Amino acid sequence: MAAFGIAAGLLGLAPLNSFVFPVSAQGGADFPLAERFLYVPSIGFCLFAAWLLTTWLRARLERVLPALRAGWPNRALLVLPFLLIIALAARAETRIGSWASDLVLFSTAVESSPSSYLAHLNYAAALTSEAALEADPAARRALFESAHEHYLAARRIEPNNYRIHYNLGNLFQSLGREQDALGAYRQAVLLNPGLAAARINLGAILAQTGELDGALAQFEAAQRLLPGSAAPRVNKGQVLEMLGRHEEAIAECREALVLEPGLGAALWALERARALQADGG
Secondary structure: OHHHHHHHEEEEEEHHHHOOOOOOOOOHHOOOOOOOHHHHHHHHHHHHHHHHHHHHHOOOOOHHHHHHHHHHHHHHHHHHHHEEEEEEEHHHHHHHHHHOHHHHHHHHHHHHOOOOOHHHHHHHHHEEEEEEHHOOHHHHHHHHHHHHHHHHHHHHHHOOOOHHHHHHHHHHHHOOOOOHHHHHHHHHHHHHHHHHHHHHHHHHHHOOOOOOOHHHHHHHHHHHHHOOOOOHHHHHHHHHHHHOOHHHHHHHHHHHHHOOOOHHHHHHHOOOHHHHHOOOO
């Protein structure tokens, strides 16, 4: 039973430890090893613990303490696993409240681990999500400001983490602070050139501010990173149209529609490019 318990526990952990294959969270963030991922592995480790208490430990105690053969210590020994279960259950009960919501969970994480950049990053993301759902403008701004503080705290702890800069860029965009968002996205791309989402957002801001060549370069880079995605092609087509390169813009929009038929943004951009080409604009 001991070997089976150990094997079952390790097998349950295999998909989570990046040893078999690389594992990451959505968007490429560091993979958070959470308690819920230990549910299945804990079955195997509990089997091993049961063997350890009832067989290995008991045999050694009987050799060391002959008085165990008298009877009552045997019964007392059987109580030990139940005491352990009660202690673990009490600890679990104190943790249940932390899972009431993402806000509660990650605020608890910040309180217990204030030096963890990931705790601040997750809490800031939860605050941003909550702000997006908030109807009251004052409450929404307060949530955004709190998120900003925790993003800055995460950046102080881990200044070279691209995810922090990317999320800061998204936050600045939500607040209408385009220049701040521009700087944050540039830093995210500098730290992780393969982050296509940051390149697309950076290109969009550059296009809005008239830096069309820079925007085109970002969309082309995103297209290389996401060859099967229509979004970079649509954005590239719109910039080409703004540059007066209508034939290329039309070609990009058509390619986008091949990848994603019926895409509204591609259809709109295609019709606009055709109209401008016909007008000689």
